[in-house]
Amino acid sequence: MDFLSKLFMSGRSKSKGKPGYVKRDGSHGIWIYLQCDRCGEKIPVRLRTTSELQKREGPDAELGPGQYFVQKTVVGSKCYQRIEASVDFDAKYDVVDSQVVNGKLITYGEYKNNDEQ
Numbered sequence: 001m002d003f004l005s006k007l008f009m010s011g012r013s014k015s016k017g018k019p020g021y022v023k024r025d026g027s028h029g030i031w032i033y034l035q036c037d038r039c040g041e042k043i044p045v046r047l048r049t050t051s052e053l054q055k056r057e058g059p060d061a062e063l064g065p066g067q068y069f070v071q072k073t074v075v076g077s078k079c080y081q082r083i084e085a086s087v088d089f090d091a092k093y094d095v096v097d098s099q100v101v102n103g104k105l106i107t108y109g110e111y112k113n114n115d116e117q
Ligand SMILES: [Zn+2]
Pocket: 036, 037, 038, 039, 040, 041, 076, 078, 079, 080, 081
């Protein structure tokens, strides 16, 4: 591999997704999982890849590392705290980066563990 393609590859690999945060639901849906900071409730959030995920292009392309992104406000059933999530995804809808106000993004494994307790 020559220098230039190495450089290109390492630049691209920055936007590689972290596994475990997304569960596919059919061909047009994914689940992500949020946890409320205030009460600890774990909240599954279904996103339609066709309408809710926005492609990063034009000016948006510079604002985050992902190929797609979503901004979503979620309120759980145990308290009224608004959880504001912005999540970046790669082309396969794996999570690249996330910023969550009043909560955090958790993996499917963490979400499921809590259910069994
Ligand atoms: Zn809560």
